[in-house]
Amino acid sequence: MIGVVVIHKSMSLDGFVAGPAVSVEDPMGKGGERLHEWLFEQSSQADVDVAAAIFAEVGAVVLGRRTFEVGRPQWEDTPYPVPCFVLTHHAQLPIVEKSGTFTFVTDGAVSAVSQARAAADGRSVIVMGAETSHALLAAGLADEIQINLVPVLLGDGVRLFDDLPGPIDLERLSLIETDEATHMRFRVRTPDGAS
Amino acid sequence: MIGVVVIHKSMSLDGFVAGPAVSVEDPMGKGGERLHEWLFEQSSQADVDVAAAIFAEVGAVVLGRRTFEVGRPQWEDTPYPVPCFVLTHHAQLPIVEKSGTFTFVTDGAVSAVSQARAAADGRSVIVMGAETSHALLAAGLADEIQINLVPVLLGDGVRLFDDLPGPIDLERLSLIETDEATHMRFRVRTPDGAS
Numbered sequence: 207m208i209g210v211v212v213i214h215k216s217m218s219l220d221g222f223v224a225g226p227a228v229s230v231e232d233p234m235g236k237g238g239e240r241l242h243e244w245l246f247e248q249s250s251q252a253d254v255d256v257a258a259a260i261f262a263e264v265g266a267v268v269l270g271r272r273t274f275e276v277g278r279p280q281w282e283d284t285p286y287p288v289p290c291f292v293l294t295h296h297a298q299l300p301i302v303e304k305s306g307t308f309t310f311v312t313d314g315a316v317s318a319v320s321q322a323r324a325a326a327d328g329r330s331v332i333v334m335g336a337e338t339s340h341a342l343l344a345a346g347l348a349d350e351i352q353i354n355l356v357p358v359l360l361g362d363g364v365r366l367f368d369d370l371p372g373p374i375d376l377e378r379l380s381l382i383e384t385d386e387a388t389h390m391r392f393r394v395r396t397p398d399g400a401s
Numbered sequence: 402m403i404g405v406v407v408i409h410k411s412m413s414l415d416g417f418v419a420g421p422a423v424s425v426e427d428p429m430g431k432g433g434e435r436l437h438e439w440l441f442e443q444s445s446q447a448d449v450d451v452a453a454a455i456f457a458e459v460g461a462v463v464l465g466r467r468t469f470e471v472g473r474p475q476w477e478d479t480p481y482p483v484p485c486f487v488l489t490h491h492a493q494l495p496i497v498e499k500s501g502t503f504t505f506v507t508d509g510a511v512s513a514v515s516q517a518r519a520a521a522d523g524r525s526v527i528v529m530g531a532e533t534s535h536a537l538l539a540a541g542l543a544d545e546i547q548i549n550l551v552p553v554l555l556g557d558g559v560r561l562f563d564d565l566p567g568p569i570d571l572e573r574l575s576l577i578e579t580d581e582a583t584h585m586r587f588r589v590r591t592p593d594g595a596s
């Protein structure tokens with residue numbers, strides 16, 4: 207069994223995965239916490255099940271430096287209880303947290319994905335962060351995309367998909383509707399259309 | 402019965418409703434015809450039903466000058482067999498087509514919507530064109546949004562939702578899954594949350 211590399215993001219209908227002015231104090235940006243209401247405030251059982259399914263499949267995480275920096279004070283741990291690989295330009299010793307370790311990867315996305323795949327041991331590699339997701343998609347390193355589409359137009363913020371080398375064809379693998387989100391999983395088709 | 406004003410667009414997962422370089426020769430822009438495959442090449446019965454439902458509900462159309470100019474050579478008629486109101490800065494006499502009339506409205510979006518509502522006689526006003534959709538959303542004149550979400554990342558082109566004054570909260574009214582698209586209808590919630 208080979209795990210898949212999955213970009214996983216909550217996104218507004220206008221394509222934002224965070225509001226404007228993301229900071230350590232406001233990791234989701236202005237108004238961006240709306241995107242996570244399905245996870246916290248308004249969760250239905252179906253939403254809870256979607257979140258639980260991600261926890262059940264994750265074997266490792268690839269995230270960007272920015273996501274690491276703004277997310278860590280909130281998580282007070284790794285975001286999932288698995289090995290996490292931070293794509294960065296700045297070498298740093300690993301940080302051991304309560305339920306996982308942050309390892310800093312300075313030799314690029316291919317290396318980060320390769321290390322994460324090995325650590326995931328057949329389970330999925332979850333990709334966090336808009337810039338990192340973009341880099342992996344552009345390099346053909348992402349197998350799937352899970353979007354928790356939230357029924358809101360944020361108007362401004364951080365876009366998940368910006369200036370991608372397209373077109374990239376997708377196939378919808380699954381869809382779960384809840385009041386708070388439309389949870390969709392897509393497979394990234396290979397450019398030659400072979401898969 | 403008062404008809405609703407519905408923005409209706411086929412959109413890629415990365416938010417584009419046409420590819421780059423839209424022109425009369427290439428009205429959907431480079432690669433943008435992919436967004437209409439659900440309507441033409443790959444239609445399932447469910448896709449055909451979605452398209453038929455739009456024809457059944459439409460009573461009038463509001464569209465922008467640009468959509469009129471690039472669309473008309475393709476349609477060789479009005480886009481739907483109903484009165485069509487073109488939002489423009491340039492006054493022009495109405496154009497009578499086979500199954501409807503183009504009326505040119507120079508006194509703004511409120512006037513165009515008001516004229517279209519009257520002409521629609523209780524049926525829906527369908528809004529076409531990214532710029533016009535944006536103007537109506539920004540002015541609070543759109544009641545609903547129907548997105549035919551196409552499983553592709555176009556990478557570049559014309560965005561439906563760009564620089565909107567947000568956040569604008571939505572409610573998903575319906576969803577129809579087909580292999581070629583995820584057809585979603587949203588209601589635009591009023592800013593005070595009253596509806």
